[in-house]
Amino acid sequence: NTLYWGGGFQTLFGYKGGNSAQNFQTWLEHIHPEDTEQVQRRVAEIMNDPQSQTWVNSYRFKKANGAYAFVV
Numbered sequence: 001n002t003l004y005w006g007g008g009f010q011t012l013f014g015y016k017g018g019n020s021a022q023n024f025q026t027w028l029e030h031i032h033p034e035d036t037e038q039v040q041r042r043v044a045e046i047m048n049d050p051q052s053q054t055w056v057n058s059y060r061f062k063k064a065n066g067a068y069a070f071v072v
Contacts, residue, residue: 003022003023003024003026003027004022005022012063012069013061013063013064013069014063014064014065015063015064016064028040030061030062031059031060031061031062032059032060032061032062032068034060035059035060038057038059039057039059042055042057043055043057056072057072058070058071058072059071
């Protein structure tokens with residue numbers, strides 16, 4: 001799966017390369033270890049439910065400076 005990180009990604013998280021394509025695994029590697037399992041579970045649920053149209057979750061995402069940002 002491919003994720004597209006827009007220009008705001010650099011502003012919010014400090015990573016260069018806004019508007020670039022990343023893979024799902026790269027995104028998961030930046031999620032706080034304590035949050036990874038529940039995020040993966042929720043993504044699987046939404047992907048396997050054809051009725052679902054919206055994914056909502058909250059988790060911590062590692063910024064370029066090593067600190068975590070709370071994402072909703």
